[in-house]
Amino acid sequence: MASIDKEVATELLPFLRVYKDGSVERYLGSPIVPPSHEDPETGVSSKDITISEIPTISARLYLPKLTQPNQKLPILVYFHGGAFIVESAFSSDHHRYLNDLVSQGQVVAVSVEYRLAPEHSLPIAYEDSWAAFQWVASHSMDNYADKEPWLENHGDFKRVFVGGDSAGANIAYNMTMRAGIEGLNGGVKIVGTFLTHPFFWSSKPVGSEFTVEHEKSLPCRLWEHIFPGAPDGIDNPKMNPLGPSAPSLARLGCSRLLECF
Template structure:
């Protein structure tokens, strides 16, 4: 077998070859949707959100489905993976959302946004907004929705729309809150809350225990947004930097930020929490410390006591 020539690599995440192919080294394998998960009873199926650019997703529905009097909150989930690995259909994401959907009794939509290196930012941000517009269109009486989803039409409470994710997915969700401050969703649909787990933020100057120099976060941002104005102080990656808009207008009513003891983003995420608090943002701001764990540990080891406690905390937020 002929060896392909490497163009660039970002270890341990991805390797890019000169022929345009990519090895996504840390992605867990994709797994199929199923109409009844044997562990949780949650149903899932794969759906199309938009055609151009193409955006797909996996939607999850709990076993205890809604009735006309009690519709279900919607949680729009963006997976982690440094914008370059994992997918909406990968094993870790699928297992985690089955558990969360079962415990929280919500509808979840796991968005398969476009990845690096072929789709630098803001492609993922735009796909996230496209997903929110598609959901909002379902709430408009008589609207012609492209790829209408019966589970949303029958079971969703559109007044309870949440967004969130882990690390880079939480970064994506934050940037949707910023966009929502200046751009309305169809029908004026509002985002009720955001659940940001160990969000991926950084800056040009280290704070707290952050390493100086070429950390993995800096390398990821160089791949994600190579020509971004401001570099590591671009507001997309540094929402507390001098170039960033005020966080007082974040477009939701409540935010839950989670941190862990072994996460490299911990100090930056505490700064983000404090900056929101000091900005005058009028919503409910919550901080949950999951203890001496790695970031996204609840995806990798969801059945440990610490992970179960965290998932219970997340579930209680999605009401």
């Protein structure tokens, strides 16, 4: 018989299991890999940086092979997927994807490492992501100290883009909405946002979504666990952009929006 401190408190399979002693066992997620200097397949260089010590926010930066020493490139702020509870900006899947994306798109990319639930319940991931986004935007200001050289020397702050996959696409959408409402440091504007398989949900099934016990679906149970007490529950504007209290889409802070399913 298992001891009381290792009894299961919650299961969110196939993602993780939470025990009553507070420990978390994750079952999904690709392994962590180091950054690379000139990736052999793409020529993209990457490095890890610390954005904030308190709270702990970090990122992996990517720079394509330059054709000119002082070449200016569009900036991409990217948020990784993983249902808010698995994966990392430093995981092999996202590292490989960002290498390809940066090489083909010829952009400077900042892949944000936000804190994960359930150890850090939402809205912490959103606050970490907003702090990282504002840090990037601050590099457009002449009086900002301690600038990151890749952003300072090669970033074009008139061409800023935001993107993400799954939960990262959810974050990218919410960062774009917040930028439209509150504004970014230095008056930076987002040219475009792309959402790849965005993690959105609602209390009512849409289209071909299953209808039997919808409120007991994995997304509903997941949201309840990672954002306990969220106003409006699964219809919170951060999960349901068309929910009853969601701001108008007209307030989105980007010129173009691409959504891919």
